[in-house]
Amino acid sequence: AKFGSLQAYFMHVYSSKPVFALSANSASGSKTLSPTDKVFSFGINNPGFKGAVTIKNLVIDIAANGVLDTTPAGSPTAVLKDAVTGEVLMGPTTIELNNSSSGKITFTDEFTVEKNENKSLVLEVNSQSIITQSVNDDMVTFSIDYGSSTYGKVTPGDVTWENEGKNEGKSVQWLGNVGTKLSSNVLKY
Numbered sequence: 001a002k003f004g005s006l007q008a009y010f011m012h013v014y015s016s017k018p019v020f021a022l023s024a025n026s027a028s029g030s031k032t033l034s035p036t037d038k039v040f041s042f043g044i045n046n047p048g049f050k051g052a053v054t055i056k057n058l059v060i061d062i063a064a065n066g067v068l069d070t071t072p073a074g075s076p077t078a079v080l081k082d083a084v085t086g087e088v089l090m091g092p093t094t095i096e097l098n099n100s101s102s103g104k105i106t107f108t109d110e111f112t113v114e115k116n117e118n119k120s121l122v123l124e125v126n127s128q129s130i131i132t133q134s135v136n137d138d139m140v141t142f143s144i145d146y147g148s149s150t151y152g153k154v155t156p157g158d159v160t161w162e163n164e165g166k167n168e169g170k171s172v173q174w175l176g177n178v179g180t181k182l183s184s185n186v187l188k189y
Contacts, residue, residue, distance in 0.1 A: 016163040018053045018113060019045040020144065020175065020182045023120060028185035030136065037127035040142040040184040041083060041120070048116035051164025056110045056171060058090060059158035060123060060142050062103040067131050067138035070097050076129035078105045083120035095130055103130070133189050142184040147174030
């Protein structure tokens with residue numbers, strides 16, 4: 001109680017924390033439109049302080065150079081799969097296109113990354129339903145914002161997670177001061 005405003009300088013301590021990284025085999029460069037296009041591969045590592053981490057929600061942002069189809073036929077969908085087993089971990093969910101240059105994919109399913117586990121993931125989308133290809137110069141990237149915290153004030157990112165242990169049941173909406181976001185390689189259609 002005597003600490004007053006100094007409490008803002010102390011951070012929360014979590015039993016475990018997810019660490020995101022782009023996979024070396026993530027798609028890059030020239031691609032062909034496909035109903036099962038693997039567009040973004042990344043890993044989530046749980047370095048294993050004390051327990052498992054549960055990813056509760058995940059938003060993946062889409063940026064393009066004006067080639068997204070804002071009136072797609074049907075409902076364009078996406079899934080997030082375990083890159084090793086092929087198991088669907090999140091989705092399918094509908095891709096939301098804001099305009100011809102941006103959109104997002106919001107997953108509300110949850111999955112767990114166990115202590116000392118490195119889970120390899122791949123985002124699969126129906127690129128045929130979201131990209132209006134005219135010539136082979138359509139650029140698209142996918143990204144996950146990390147969020148931030150300054151003096152105890154959190155700016156939420158695109159990941160909501162919980163951990164086992166001390167803060168179990170309390171959702172966290174940022175990944176630590178590790179940069180601003182994880183981005184896919186630039187894809188060219």
